[in-house]
Amino acid sequence: MSKFWSSTVRKTKPYVPGEQPNEADVIKLNTNENPYPPSPKAVEAMRSVIGDDLRKYPNPTVDSLRKVIADREEVKPENVFVGNGSDEVLAFAFQAFFETNEAIRFPEITYSFYPVYAKLYDIPYQTVPLKNDFTIDVDGMCNSIGGVIFPNPNAPTGVALKLNEIEKIIQCNSNQVVIVDEAYVAFGAESAVPLIKKYPNVLITRTLSKSHALAGIRLGYAIGSTSLIEGLERIKNSFNSYTINRVTLAGAEAALQDDEYYDEMISRVTDTREWTTHQLEDLGFDVLPSQANFLFVSPSKVTAQELYESLKREKIYVRYFENLEDYIRISIGTENEMKDFVEKVRHIIESIKI
Ligand SMILES: Cc1ncc(COP(=O)(O)O)c(C=O)c1O
Structure with missing residues (x-):
């Protein structure tokens, strides 16, 4: 102290x-x-941008990478936000969508960064115990006052919810934002990205740190309705206009195409x-x-x-x-x-x- x-x-x-x-x-x-x-193509792409252009700032709106992500996920670039690791995307989302007087909910056993962000931003929270089989209690996540966040699959358990269970959590919190942290989704769980077309209150976060072997370049992204993405952009542009460096941008684009x-x-x-x-x-x-x-x-x-x-x-x-x-x-x-x-x-x- x-x-x-x-x-x-x-x-x-x-x-x-x-x-x-x-x-x-x-x-x-x-x-x-x-x-x-990581993919040799990603490594080569990063090598090729190390040169004179590093004197210039990177593209603040990350247009080219957002287009690559949008094409893969079958959404529009306006549905995509890119951050410096998904931890940064999550930190922005806590600031953009949760309030200091409305308790959010997350599972009692989950990613231990969530209570850290909540404390930093003065957001009260309630934790929902897992069921006996270690699955997330879907009913317990319903009717939150301030919003909901959970990983799918959950961390550190690795246990996943099914898409219809995630949809229920989104439906029963229709006036709040539901964040589905898909850091590990590529290893076998169902993605909730298709639900963003039906529900304006769901934000999905992803990372290249795990499935794409690129923890060292710090690249995460979020997919959601245009209004949620605009909320994230407003926070980002009040914090740092250039969160993603040129080398990371080149590596991420090549990785997502391999x-x-x-x-x-x-x-x-x-x-x-x-x-x-x-x-x-x-x-x-x-x-x-x-x-x-x-x-x-x-x-x-x-x-x-x-x-x-x-x-x-x-x-x-x-x-x-x-x-x-x-x-x-x-x-x-x-x-x-x-x-x-x-x-x-x-x-x-x-x-x-x-
Ligand atoms: C559930 C979960 N979400 C998000 C992250 C953050 O990943 P990164 O900031 O590397 O994208 C992790 C990292 O361990 C995680 O376990």
Whole structure:
């Protein structure tokens, strides 16, 4: 605490990101990054813009990338907003659509950045417990006073809702904005983008950080009715006109046009997810059915914290959340990384039995 801090800084509770160890030989399964490299076409596109033009500001309205996204999603460019990672898009959306005197709702177990934004912007919130099977309670999300936000699939559980359940949440909050955070949708869940044509109150957010292996360039976007997109633009243009740099713009455009590369890579990740699920179930773990690039598991024979710490000693990083003490979250790595991981887990469990 410093006497120079504003009251805003004093009341913040900043998000704590997963560890980013510096050692080279670790297996990093803790921040849901993609274990495979980005599309070579995206890398080449980024290289090709590193030159004299970097002296100029980038296009503030991101026209070309918005057109690429709009064509893919079968919407108009006016339905697309682009931000510096989906975290930035979410932060703008909290400011643009939620009020300081109307409680918003989100699931009790969910992406831990939502309460951080709510505190930063003084937005009250209510959390809705998950059902016993760890699915989001659709009825509990209805009739919010201030709006709703949830990821689909949810994080850190990986469990997804069906499109008709999402539609129900949108319908039963028709006077509020419903944000569906689709950070992980490409790994198997149904997208709610088609619903933006029917409902003016739904905003979908996406990121290139997970499915497109581009966490390092920070590119996220939102799709929604033109009035919601205009609201986001007004906040962005009151904050920073040039949020997306030239290199990121070039990489994102090329990546979003290389489906052949990404379809193959995403199936490798989902195949490895299914393989890892079976291996851990054989070891007696409780593994939630995941539609994402990570697994949320409750170990057998060891506590989640013991397993997290033992794996870390073996240079394997997974995510342990102190408030979810029976579970750890494991991002899906390459086939070889997951083989190593399963072997180490087996070894840790066996050594504890002795
Ligand atoms: C549910 C969810 N939403 C959004 C994000 C933010 O992604 P980014 O800011 O990299 O686009 C994450 C990142 O872990 C996430 O788990």
